[in-house]
Amino acid sequence: DVSHKILRTDTVLDFLYDLYNKAQHNFHENATKKLVGEIVLTRYNNKTYRIDDIDWEQNPQNKFKMFDDTEMSYVEYYAKQYNKTVRDMDQPLLVSRPKKKIQKGGKPMEGPLYLLPELCTLTGLTDEVRADFHVMKDIAIHTRITPDKRNETLQTFINTLNKNEKVQKDMKGWGLSYDKTLLKLEGRVMPPEKIWQRSGSYNYKPQDADWGREMRGQQLISCVPMQNWLFIFPARNSPQAQDFFRPWSGSDPHGHEIISHHGVRFLMTGLILPRT
Structure with a gap:
């Protein structure tokens, strides 16, 4: 890939x-x-x-x-x-x-x-x-490629291998070869699911695979509050941990308590975690 x-x-x-x-x-x-x-x-x-x-x-x-x-x-x-x-x-x-x-x-x-x-x-x-939206948007143009572009890139790669004499010689020695085209399979596009929330149901654009806008301001059918939980993070990431926790603390716009302040416990560690 x-x-x-x-x-x-x-x-x-x-x-x-x-x-x-x-x-x-x-x-x-x-x-x-x-x-x-x-x-x-x-x-x-x-x-x-x-x-x-x-x-x-x-x-x-x-x-x-x-x-x-x-x-x-x-x-x-x-x-x-x-x-x-x-x-x-x-x-x-x-x-x-x-x-x-x-x-x-x-x-x-x-x-x-x-x-x-x-x-x-x-x-x-x-x-x-990573925090610069405009830079990340420019990078995404090259990394989040469409299926058509992905197909084109892979096809170009296969053509390059098939035209390379040294590669063909090595492949023949192993009894292997690449097809000239990618494998084709029959499929069908599934209809988009209807999303249900307390205030009703709604549809979304399947080509976008995003229903965040439709969910905005809508009440959930049921909410389960988090009463007792542990938040572990490296000491060096304390500011990021606070930023992550802040939107989830307190109540949502409809008055439902999301995370209980009384049940949360913060634990800072001295470990340096590897970045992914």
């Missing part, structure tokens, strides 16, 4: 510079909270890694053991292996703890991987971008 990945032009080092210029107080703590759990791309080998920690005690001039037990600094390694010049010698190292892998020398990889922020490109969207 068609999938998308958001790639940014700024490096992790750019992000650290910007964060430090905005607020020097508790810089290490703030940087760790912002970056741990993020996925970065190393363009020198086109691989992605998850940031599990930041080692503020190390820098690119520190040395590490190669698979043949020789030692080399990170500056020397990236210059020799990837022809990359490291400019900031004071930057910390990013820590990634991947699953067990085998090194080139045949030995199992032990311990975490250390990456240079200067050579890591951020992926995904920042909280500021």
Whole structure:
């Protein structure tokens, strides 16, 4: 299926510079909270890694053991292996703890991987971008494609594979081949369901798959109040947790209590949850 990945032009080092210029107080703590759990791309080998920690005690001039037990600094390694010049010698190292892998020398990889922020490109969207309606709307034009566009994209992909001689040679060796067209199935469009609420029933436009406007201001047939419940969230997300809870607290426009203030319990944790 068609999938998308958001790639940014700024490096992790750019992000650290910007964060430090905005607020020097508790810089290490703030940087760790912002970056741990993020996925970065190393363009020198086109691989992605998850940031599990930041080692503020190390820098690119520190040395590490190669698979043949020789030692080399990170500056020397990236210059020799990837022809990359490291400019900031004071930057910390990013820590990634991947699953067990085998090194080139045949030995199992032990311990975490250390990456240079200067050579890591951020992926995904920042909280500021997610909160920008106009930016998200522009992104949705490319990511939320219509069925016709999805069909066109997949058909183009299949045509590319069928015209590639190397791909065809490999596929024939396995006794496999791609059809020239996508699989066609017969189906039918189901009529839209009628939505019932206390004040009556109404229809909606099935092509939009959205009935929020029709439900606005209508009473529910029955409401079940939430009397006792626990709200758990990381300490760093306290503002977002309060924003989430505020619309659901108190009563709805018709006087029905949605969530009881007396039964709610807030629990802030020190855990840093991975972003999805």
